[in-house]
Amino acid sequence: MRVDLSLLVHIVYICTQFYQVHSLNILGVFPYQGKSHFFVFKPYLEELARRGHNVTVISCFPREKSMKNYHDISLADKVQVLEDVFPIKRSYYTIFQISVFLLSTGTSNCESLLADENVRNLVKSKAKFDLVLMELFNSDCGLGLAYKLGAPVVGLSSHQLMPWHYNRFGVPYNPSFVPFLLLEGGTKPTLYQRVERTIFDAYFNTAYKYFGQRVDQNTLAQYFDDIPPLEELARNMKFLLLYTNFLLTGSNLLPSNVIEVGGYHVAKPKPLPSELRKFIEESEHGVIYISFGSVLKATTTPIDKIEAITAALSELPQRVIWKWEGETLPGNPKNVFLSKWLPQNDILAHPKVLAFYSHCGLLGTTEAIYHGVPMVAMPIFGDQPSNAAAVEESGLGVQIQLNELSKAKLLEKLRTVLDPKFNQRVKKLSEAWHDRPISAMDSAVYWAEFAAQHHNFTFRTAAADVPLYQYLCLDILSVLIVLFLIFIGILKTLLKCIFTSKSSLQRSNKSKKQ
Structure with a gap:
């Protein structure tokens, strides 16, 4: 049989252009006990294992079933998993409590990580890793471990930038237009909000440096005597894979080594449980889904606010699905389906789900834009205020603050997002969010492989090294x-x-x- 030589050459050329990556030995360091955080990272770590990389994961969430190439070092017996623990209330005092929580959990996570015998054995045995993936949140302790293992580091986030991340990556922080993670105002803050941001930014950076990072440095010194300053190690990280997307959170002045990969945790929807599916599909006017996440406890909502919510819902023809830890709601409304746990992504994927009333955690917000479901965002704590501002500015939904929550106000917000024209705009936004040259998962995998393959190069922007003056x-x-x-x-x-x-x-x- 005659073979076209030019065609054969063309095929050989194409085959040689594929980016070849050998199987990597990857260590994941995730000592924080927040279930919602690890829920983001788990699909990514599993995908790396599926693609042939050997992945060892230090976390509080070991897999229940074994998986090829995926190995757990469990810290589950050392900490209490955070789920349904925080009350629904908001004030300056709760923001101060957040700072205490971040610092205390960060330093205790560092102690738990280094005290684990299996973790210490990695260093003792001089285990060889091509890459360390670690969560950047409340502690830099994992950077010391990576240094001892001699491996390059890629940071992962499940949220927007923390206050202490801007300087180390050379990302400009200007309170006039850059949102502050824990505060309202978005990209158009008032003068009061700009002053507020400046004060809290200085407070959080100072507190983290002296009561978080310094404590972790001393903890590391108890085990290793040659760890450089953690901030120096932080500035030498190869990449930060930031769990945002500009269509939701707006355009940012990010350097080349801070890469947006928001959305990779969203899985293909699974069939709903029969009772839940029947409740949704038999709804003549569609469904409103309510959830305040896995960390906030919905039953701690002040009784007057619960009454305002149920009164507003009783005025609407839609059925309601509500993640609720109790057995009943005040007034026992008939059109409400209650459950302590719900398959959120699968619910939001259903075409009859018309609105999502949420605390505005980034996971749920990402799932909402993925499936094109309009939101009523009621931020409570953490990164939720900046997420809620992004929801409103992007056109994904509207905001309502807890202190202004009333029957009339909530009805106004729900009717706004239930309007078919609003829904159509959100569907268009979702289409644009999906329209990208490479999927979020492929992008996250690519940059991890790139960092391991080219670990001798530095990708840090010059802005990270410029003195303040x-x-x-x-x-x-x-x-x-x-x-x-x-x-x-x-x-x-x-x-x-x-x-x-x-x-x-x-x-x-x-x-x-x-």
Whole structure:
């Protein structure tokens, strides 16, 4: 059989262009006990294992069933998993409580991580890893472990940037237009909100440096005597895979080594349980889904706010599915399906689900934009205020604050997102969100493989190394001010000389006339 030589050459050429990656030995470091956080990372770690990489995962959430290439080092017996533990309330005091929570859990996670015998054995045995993947949240302790193992690091997030991440990655933080994770205002804050952001940004950065990072450095020193400053190690990370997407959170001034990969946790929807499916499909006017996440406890909502919610829902023809830890709701409304656990992604994927009333965690928000479901966002704590602002600014939904929640206000917000025209705009937004050259999962996998393959290169932006006085252009301003003062001084001297000379000439002429 005759073979076309040009076709054969063409096929060989195409085959040689594929990016070849050998099987990597990857260590995942995820000591934080937040279930909602690990829910993001788990599909990614499993996908790396499916693609042939050997993945060892340190976490509080070991797999129930074994998986090829996936190995657990469990910390589950050392911590209490965080689920349905935080009350629904919001104030400056709760923000202060968040700072205490972040620092205390971060330092305790570091202690649990380093105290684990299996973790220490990795260092003792001089285990060889091509890459360390670690969550960037409340502790940099994992960076010390990666240093001892001599492996490059890629950071992962399940949220927007924390306050202490901006400087290390050289990301500009300007309170005039950059949202602050824990506060309202989005990209258009008021003067009050800008002052508020400036104060809280300084507070969180200072608290993290002295009561988080410094404590972790001392904890590491108990086990290893040669760990460089953690902030120095943090600045040498290869990449940060940021769990956002600009269509939701807006355009950002991100350097090349901070890459948006928001959406990779969203799985193909599974069939709903029969009772739940029947409740949805028999709804003549569609369904409203309500959930305040896995960490907030819905039953702690103030009774007057619950009554306002149920009263507003009773005015609408839609059925309601509500994640609720109790057995009943006040008033026992008939059109409400209650459950302590719900398959959120599968519910949001159903075409009869018309609105999502949410605390605005980033996972649920991402699932909402993925499936094109309009949101009523009621932020409570953590990153929820900045997520809620992004929801409103992107057009995915509207906001309502807990302190303004009333029957009339909630009805207004629900009717807004239930409007068919609003729904159509959200569907268009969802289409744009999906329209990307490479999937979020493929992008996250690619950059991890890239970091391991090219670990000798530094991808840090120069902005991360610029001293503060240069970053703020204080040296330039000083030079310009000095030059201006010199100019004023010279001008003043010249004018003085001119007036003195003129005055002398006038006196001379006057004396001659006399």
